[in-house]
Amino acid sequence: MDIDDILQEFEESTAKQYQSTSASIQQDLITAMMNERMSPELLPYKTELLNTVLTHISNQQQFLLDSHEYGEINSGNGIISSDFKLQLMIIETDIERISYIVKLYLRTRLSKLNKFTIFYINISNDDDDSEYLSQEEKDYIHKYYQLLTSLYNNCFLKKLPQILTFLDDSSGGQNMIVEPDLNQFVFVKCITKDPIFLQLEDEELELIENGVYVIKYNLIKRYLEQGDLILV
Known part of the structure; x- marks a missing residue:
């Protein structure tokens, strides 16, 4: 196997591995961010997800540094393809996108902490x-x-x-502590295959997979925590 084959195999394996990992992390992060933004209350902090995301960003930043250093050393030899440079640009863009979603997630939580300060201190x-x-x-x-x-x-x-x-x-x-309004109406999407039945005042509502509904938050809170529903 000559140097061109080695480089091509490295570029292909790197691209596939990154795309798979990045797509999975981004989807989980976007879901957490959307749930947080659409929820009237503060949701449990996604400790494991945020640790995974921050580790992923750190690893990719180090990978970019190593790759750019490798590219500078070998650019004069003509063995660095334009596809490899494009892949590095895509990785840089993905890092910026993930970082933006993380900031949006954290800023949303901070705005709720500012609004319901005493409630969340308790x-x-x-x-x-x-x-x-x-x-x-x-x-x-x-x-x-x-x-x-x-x-x-x-x-x-x-x-x-x-x-x-x-x-x-x-x-x-008169309660001076401002609390989240759990009776607020929210848009939800059912993502579980098994239908969910909610008992309303005078009827029963069936939530089916991929269905989108407008309903009071307190009625779907436990299903959101279980991951059967997402907020949209």
């Missing part, structure tokens, strides 16, 4: 629901709450009676 203090937030999100939300409390105190809370300064006050029939 959840983060509950060991049973610790999977909802990553450690970085837990650190962020506590620091954010400290800054928010300091701002409110300096602006107006210090001028009020002490009994009116609690941001988490729920006395008098």
